[in-house]
Amino acid sequence: MHQVKEYIYQKRLPRHLQDKLISYYEYRYQGSFFKENIISDTLSSLLKPVLYLEEDIIYKAGTEGDCMYFIASGTVVLITFSGKEICHMHDGDYFGETVLVYPDRSRAESVIALEVCELLRLNRRDFKYLFPPKSEFYANLKQVAQEHLENISKLTEPSFHEGETM
DSSP states (O other), X not given: OHHHHHHHHHHTOOHHHHHHHHHHHHHHHTTSSSOHHHXXXXXXXXXXXXXXXXXXXXEXXXXXXXXXXXXXXXXXXXXXXXXXXXXXXOTTOEEOTHHHHSTTSOOSEEEEESSOEEEEEEEHHHHHHHSOTTSHHHHHXXXXXXXXXXXXXXXXXXXXXXXXXX
């Protein structure tokens, strides 16, 4: 819902259209972009619910990882090893996928809860079971992970100003 409200704000939509869009998305997604209860019931042995409080560190850059997370509710911030903010993630987003598709890599970013967050954790073993390397989802996730790593790399590269030498 946060992304819908951001879109409405950015587009400066008329009030009646704002109300209509919010009503639609609240009804359609019942406050979440994925139905946590349905997913949890279906995959209860695979997805583990975890709760983080405001300012809790979910994981640190440079550490090994064996899971990814889906945000059921709340907001997290992703930060580079050097402390630069990458982005905020909200309800329905996921993060931590890079270490599952590139198992020899350590975490490229730190993730911190900005508010109370309900997350669903998917461990490596269950990830491999659900998404074999030849599946379409795996291929899409690998592409997302590669883009994620490239974005982090751009943020961590030293920038040179005009007139400076390397």
